[in-house]
Amino acid sequence: MTMKKQDPIALIKPKKLDNLRMYELAKDHLSEKMQELYKECGTFNLYISTLDKEKKKMVGGNHCKNRFCPICAWRKARKDAMALSVVMEAMHEEHDVKYLFLTLTTPNVKANEVKSEIESMNKAFHKLFMRRKLKKVIQGYARKLEMTYDGNPLITTPLFEKKQAYYERLGLKVGDENPTYDTYNPHFHVVLAVKKTYFNDSRNYIKRDEWLEMWREVTSDYTITQVHIERIKEKQTGNAVAEIAKYSAKSNDMGVSPEVFETFYNSLKGKQVIAYSGLFKEYMLKYKSNELEQYMEKDKNEYFYKIIANWHAEQSDFILEYIELTKEELKKYNGNTIDELDI
Ligand SMILES: [Zn+2]
Known part of the structure; x- marks a missing residue:
């Protein structure tokens, strides 16, 4: 089976590598606090996925929100x-x-x-x-x-x-x-x-x-x-x-x-x-x-898992952990509208 083009976890890895590369150019322009946030941006991401793990979407993470960060520019x-x-x-x-x-x-x-x-x-x-x-x-x-x-x-x-x-x-x-x-x-x-x-x-x-x-x-x-x-x-x-x-x-x-x-x-x-x-x-x-x-499209997926994707610098990759959603989380994450568009 070929990797789904839209798999958001597959998409974030090159962005994280880009973020680290860009950090070297950006760091001298950033405050000490922003340096830390920028470098650490996207090392933790929270996704939810359907039971068959086919459909996923990002619902959180530690993002620096800097305009010159490749991860944050992409998400924005x-x-x-x-x-x-x-x-x-x-x-x-x-x-x-x-x-x-x-x-x-x-x-x-x-x-x-x-x-x-x-x-x-x-x-x-x-x-x-x-x-x-x-x-x-x-x-x-x-x-x-x-x-x-x-x-x-x-x-x-x-x-x-x-x-x-x-x-x-x-x-x-x-x-x-x-x-x-x-x-x-x-x-x-x-x-x-x-x-x-x-x-x-x-x-x-x-x-x-x-x-x-x-x-x-x-x-x-x-x-x-x-x-x-x-x-x-x-x-x-x-x-x-x-x-x-x-x-x-x-x-x-x-x-x-x-x-x-x-x-x-x-x-x-x-x-x-x-x-x-x-x-x-x-x-x-x-x-x-x-x-x-x-006017917003309903997200018809039924989410079942949350996925914690942590960045492991030594492997230059994300390690994923699937956890079943709790009752409260099932309610929170299902039946919402879609709020991001692939571009
Ligand atoms: Zn960022």
Whole structure:
């Protein structure tokens, strides 16, 4: 039998190894207390599983909640994805909105320019959404700040195919994006809620070229040649959710070197990574106060065991212990809604 792809215990081991690797880069930036929490993050995890041990989910553990911890960034992304998909479903049901996916980017910058670049992009973004034309049609947005690092000539990276697809999505062509390497690309991924009439009323509809023109105007950067805008079809909602909710900096990029880590750390630390406005903001509050439960999927699994997964450093692996749930725990863990989404 092949290992189930979604087995959460199989997923956590590479994250723990990543956490230990990243710790070496992160430690000098952390307080003594956070160093301890970060290093120890995920050495203890509590799962529950069905009687046949096929279905499992995490219900607790010692997690450091640091944004630059690979385990915690991953767990937060899964929770954010769940929240966003429920919110989008509820907004669609109750306000009949449709969704657009917008990517806004500016030319790559050097390490010492990243901080100010993010600040100007934030300003430009707010200017853009203050425009009357947008205010009229946009019912709200969910915006994610993401940053990538370009350290090597594209052609030699083993992830060439993946990068190519990524650049295509940003509207860039391989080869014309980054003449000098060792640069960073902060950018925004945005899900926009629009009224249903947006698509069939020419006074409201905004063409791609118009988006580009507006983005150039608010950034005052006329060298920008691309924006990416597309309608999110119902079936593709999951992709957009994943794009917004996934980590804002991948460990692959962030962990290249101490210098690169430092740039990521200094420019993303304390920054709001996901921002919500309008209907998104309103519905995210409803989600947090458990008012959207009717849109959440019930977890139909019948949990029977709890699993204690302890990290054994000398083996670089988790040792599992299965214990039957007590009567109280059976009640506590069964019949709940699903609150994490695979991304
Ligand atoms: Zn952590």
